[in-house]
Amino acid sequence: MNKVIISMDKAKNFRVYLTDATNMVEKMRGIHNTTPTASAALGRTIIVTALMGLMLKGKDDKITAIIKGGGPAGQILSVADSTGRVKGYIENPKVDLPLNEKGKLDIGGAVGNQGTLTIIKDLGLKEPYIGQSQLVSGEIAEDFAAYFAYSEQQPSSVMTGVLVDRDLSIMAAGGCIVQLLPDADTEVIPKLEERIMAAPSMTDLITQYNDIHAVLNVIFEGFEMIIVEEKEISYECDCSRERMEKALISIGKQELERIIEEDGQAELICHFCLKGYLFDKTDLENIIKEVG
Numbered sequence: 001m002n003k004v005i006i007s008m009d010k011a012k013n014f015r016v017y018l019t020d021a022t023n024m025v026e027k028m029r030g031i032h033n034t035t036p037t038a039s040a041a042l043g044r045t046i047i048v049t050a051l052m053g054l055m056l057k058g059k060d061d062k063i064t065a066i067i068k069g070g071g072p073a074g075q076i077l078s079v080a081d082s083t084g085r086v087k088g089y090i091e092n093p094k095v096d097l098p099l100n101e102k103g104k105l106d107i108g109g110a111v112g113n114q115g116t117l118t119i120i121k122d123l124g125l126k127e128p129y130i131g132q133s134q135l136v137s138g139e140i141a142e143d144f145a146a147y148f149a150y151s152e153q154q155p156s157s158v159m160t161g162v163l164v165d166r167d168l169s170i171m172a173a174g175g176c177i178v179q180l181l182p183d184a185d186t187e188v189i190p191k192l193e194e195r196i197m198a199a200p201s202m203t204d205l206i207t208q209y210n211d212i213h214a215v216l217n218v219i220f221e222g223f224e225m226i227i228v229e230e231k232e233i234s235y236e237c238d239c240s241r242e243r244m245e246k247a248l249i250s251i252g253k254q255e256l257e258r259i260i261e262e263d264g265q266a267e268l269i270c271h272f273c274l275k276g277y278l279f280d281k282t283d284l285e286n287i288i289k290e291v292g
């Protein structure tokens with residue numbers, strides 16, 4: 001579990017979602033056994049998606065982010081709900097590139113920047129909301145900021161970072177989304193932009209202060225910030241045998257019969273937590289009976 005603070009300046013010009021998500025990203029790394037580059041790419045994505053999940057109103061609302069950048073990392077997918085649960089996967093968890101010219105993990109090179117960020121919001125309506133924007137750099141934060149600007153017409157600033165230790169564990173990971181409120185005083189914008197530009201990186205802030213309230217005060221120094229709400233986010237998978245069974249039902253009787261004949265059983269692995277579900281011959285035959 002990691003704490004998220006939702007805050008706003010006293011004059012109600014902008015709202016902030018801020019988190020130290022170090023434990024959450026470490027849990028993700030433990031499951032997917034990612035290289036440092038993949039830890040950072042997927043880590044950044046799940047952090048921002050988890051914060052966007054908290055923006056949803058309905059209890060059962062869900063948000064999915066799909067990044068297809070054409071790079072060696074392959075597709076990245078992340079799903080979050082409004083209660084703070086998030087899960088995700090990266091197509092190539094072993095992606096490994098030399099450091100970039102700034103001496104940093106080459107996330108943009110791994111993800112690629114020739115492609116799209118797609119956001120699907122399931123709000124319990126007949127049709128989900130689907131928005132899409134072109135990737136800017138594949139560095140994740142800017143790509144989400146572009147999505148907010150172009151697809152939702154919501155001026156936003158997105159900061160996120162993941163710092164990997166020598167032993168590959170996550171040393172620090174965090175994220176911050178800043179959004180202008182509808183009646184924001186336009187004179188405040190340059191001052192706010194200046195603060196955001198001048199702020200150290202998320203991982204520097206977390207490493208140095210190790211306290212999310214202190215980080216908030218450092219980034220937004222000069223503004224009187226009020227805490228609106230405190231929430232929690234965590235990496236959790238909600239897969240189950242029932243869900244896997246539904247997936248098997250959906251492939252149809254003929255295909256199930258072929259599996260019984262050729263393999264005698266089916267093992268399904270969850271993309272998000274890598275848990276395996278084994279269905280033996282009897283299980284499969286029972287499913288066929290259900291299909292009818």
Ligand SMILES: [Zn+2]
Nearest residue numbers: 237239270273
């Ligand atoms: Zn799972």
